[in-house]
Amino acid sequence: xxMRAALCGLLLAVAANVNAESLDWLKIVAFAAHQTDYSxxxxxxxxxxxxxxxxIHVVEADGEYEKLESxxxxxxKIIRHHGQVWCYINNKMVQVDSQQVRIRFPxxxxxxxxxxxxxYQAEQIGVARVAGYSSQVILFEPKDNLRYAHKIWxxxxxxxxxxxxxxxxxxxxxxxxxxxxxxxxGNIDRSWIGTTAPDSSLPMSQELAKGGTPVNSGxxxxxxxxxxxxxxxxxxxxxxxxxxxxxIVFSDGLSAISVFIEPDDxxxxxxxxxxxRGAVNLYHKVVAGQLFxxxxxxxxxxxxxxxxxxxxxxx
Amino acid sequence: MKKEISTxxxxxxxEDEAEGLLNQIKRDSDAHKDWEIYHLIGDILRQPExxxxxxxxxxxxxxxxxxxVLAPRGxxxxxxxxxxxxxxxxxxxxxxxVAWMSAQIAPETFPQxxxxxxxxxxxxxxxxxxxxEYLMAHQxxxxxxxxxxxxxxxxxxxxxxxxx
Numbered sequence: 001x002x003m004r005a006a007l008c009g010l011l012l013a014v015a016a017n018v019n020a021e022s023l024d025w026l027k028i029v030a031f032a033a034h035q036t037d038y039s040x041x042x043x044x045x046x047x048x049x050x051x052x053x054x055x056i057h058v059v060e061a062d063g064e065y066e067k068l069e070s071x072x073x074x075x076x077k078i079i080r081h082h083g084q085v086w087c088y089i090n091n092k093m094v095q096v097d098s099q100q101v102r103i104r105f106p107x108x109x110x111x112x113x114x115x116x117x118x119x120y121q122a123e124q125i126g127v128a129r130v131a132g133y134s135s136q137v138i139l140f141e142p143k144d145n146l147r148y149a150h151k152i153w154x155x156x157x158x159x160x161x162x163x164x165x166x167x168x169x170x171x172x173x174x175x176x177x178x179x180x181x182x183x184x185x186g187n188i189d190r191s192w193i194g195t196t197a198p199d200s201s202l203p204m205s206q207e208l209a210k211g212g213t214p215v216n217s218g219x220x221x222x223x224x225x226x227x228x229x230x231x232x233x234x235x236x237x238x239x240x241x242x243x244x245x246x247x248i249v250f251s252d253g254l255s256a257i258s259v260f261i262e263p264d265d266x267x268x269x270x271x272x273x274x275x276x277r278g279a280v281n282l283y284h285k286v287v288a289g290q291l292f293x294x295x296x297x298x299x300x301x302x303x304x305x306x307x308x309x310x311x312x313x314x315x
Numbered sequence: 316m317k318k319e320i321s322t323x324x325x326x327x328x329x330e331d332e333a334e335g336l337l338n339q340i341k342r343d344s345d346a347h348k349d350w351e352i353y354h355l356i357g358d359i360l361r362q363p364e365x366x367x368x369x370x371x372x373x374x375x376x377x378x379x380x381x382x383x384v385l386a387p388r389g390x391x392x393x394x395x396x397x398x399x400x401x402x403x404x405x406x407x408x409x410x411x412x413v414a415w416m417s418a419q420i421a422p423e424t425f426p427q428x429x430x431x432x433x434x435x436x437x438x439x440x441x442x443x444x445x446x447x448e449y450l451m452a453h454q455x456x457x458x459x460x461x462x463x464x465x466x467x468x469x470x471x472x473x474x475x476x477x478x479x
Binding site: 236 | 441458462
C-alpha cells in the first residue's frame with residue numbers, strides 16, 4: 001500500500017515535470033521567433049483552403065523586420081517592424097497599424113506560464129521531421145471546451161516553430177500551418193528593409209501614427225472563460241472608422257480574445273453575426289447603440305459567450 | 316447475462332468462471348441464443364465471403380427481420396448495433412475496421428477533416444474583408460505572435476483590406 005502511494009507520488013512528480021518541460025519549450029519557441037534570422041515558405045490550411053506564403057524575418061540593430069508575401073492568388077504583402085504594420089493595398093504599401101504600447105517582448109512571463117498550465121495539459125508527444133528539420137512535438141490540450149487544443153512542432157536545434165495546428169474538440173484540424181522550406185541563419189535577403197523603414201515616405205494618416213493610448217474604458221466582460229486575463233485596454237484609431245475604438249485584450253497564454261467597443265454609426269457593415277477564418281472566430285452585435293465586436297482564436301461558443309456578457313460598469 | 320457472455324467472448328473470464336458460464340449457456344436456451352447471435356454478428360462484421368449456415372432456425376428467422384446489420388439506416392438497426400456492439404469480436408473488428416479506414420485516409424487527412432469540420436462548426440461564414448481591420452488589431456496582441464511571429468498574420472484576411 002505504502003509502496004503504491006509512493007509510486008503514485010513519483011508518477012505525479014514525473015507528470016508535473018513533463019508539463020513544466022513542455023512549457024519550457026514555449027519560452028524557447030517564443031525566444032527563437034524573435035531572435036532568429038530565417039527565410040522560408042509555408043503552407044496555411046484552413047476551412048478547406050490552402051495558401052502558400054513566403055516569410056523573411058531578420059533582426060537588425062533597431063529591432064526585428066519581417067516580410068510576409070503571398071505566393072498564390074492575388075498579390076498580398078505585409079511588412080512589420082516595431083509594432084508597425086504596412087500592407088500592400090491598391091498597388092502601394094500603406095501603414096495600417098502602429099502600436100507604441102507594445103510591451104510583449106520578452107514573451108511568456110512566469111505568470112503567463114502559470115495561467116497556461118492551469119488551463120492546458122501540456123505534453124511532449126514525440127519527435128517528427130518537418131521541412132527537413134527534426135522537431136519536438138508538443139500538444140496543449142485544453143481543460144474545458146471554451147478553447148482549442150494546440151499542437152506545435154518546434155525545431156530541436158533553433159527552437160523555431162516549424163509547424164502548428166489548432167484542433168477542435170473532436171480533434172479535427174481547424175487550421176494548420178507548416179513550413180515546407182526553411183533556411184535558418186546564413187545569408188538572408190535584406191534588400192527590402194530600407195524600402196519600408198518607418199521614416200520613409202510611406203503614406204500614413206495622422207491619427208494612425210499615434211497608435212493606441214491605454215485607457216480605463218469602464219467596460220467589463222462578465223463571463224470570461226477561466227484563465228483569460230486582461231493584457232491590454234486601449235483606445236485606438238482604426239482605418240475606416242471616424243471615432244476611436246476601445247479594444248480590450250484578454251489572453252490565456254496560448255490564445256487571445258479582443259473585445260472592440262464603438263458607437264454604432266448605423267453602417268451597413270455593422271450587421272450582427274458570426275464568421276470565422278481558420279481558428280479565428282468573429283462575432284458582431286449592436287447592443288443599445290454600441291457596436292460590439294469580439295475576435296479570438298477560440299471556438300464560436302466562446303466569442304458569443306464573451307460578447308453577451310459585455311457590461312458597462314462605469315469608470 | 317449478456318454482459319458475461321460478451322466478456323467470455325472477449326476471453327476476459329477466468330477459466331473456472333468461463334466453465335460455469337458455458338455450462339449455463341448449454342442449459343439456458345435464451346443465453347444460448349444470445350451466444351449464437353453474438354457470434355453471428357462478429358462473423359458479419361468480419362465480412363467473410365460466406366456466412367456460416369449452421370445456425371438455428373430461430374436465429375435465421377430473426378435475421379430475416381433485420382437483414383442488413385451493416386447498413387446503419389434505421390433506428391432499429393442502430394439499436395441492435397448498440398446492444399450487441401459490445402460483443403467482443405464485434406467491437407474488436409469494428410475498431411480494426413476504423414483503424415484500417417483511418418490508415419487509408421491518412422495521407423489526405425486534412426481535406427477530409429476540413430470538410431467534416433465545415434459541417435460541424437456553426438460558424439462556416441467566412442470573415443468579411445471589411446472586418447479584417449479587427450483581425451489586424453487583434454493579431455498584434457495575440458500570443459500566436461510570440462509563437463510564430465509574422466506568420467500569424469496569415470490569419471488576417473488577405474493580409475489587410477482591399478483599401479476601402
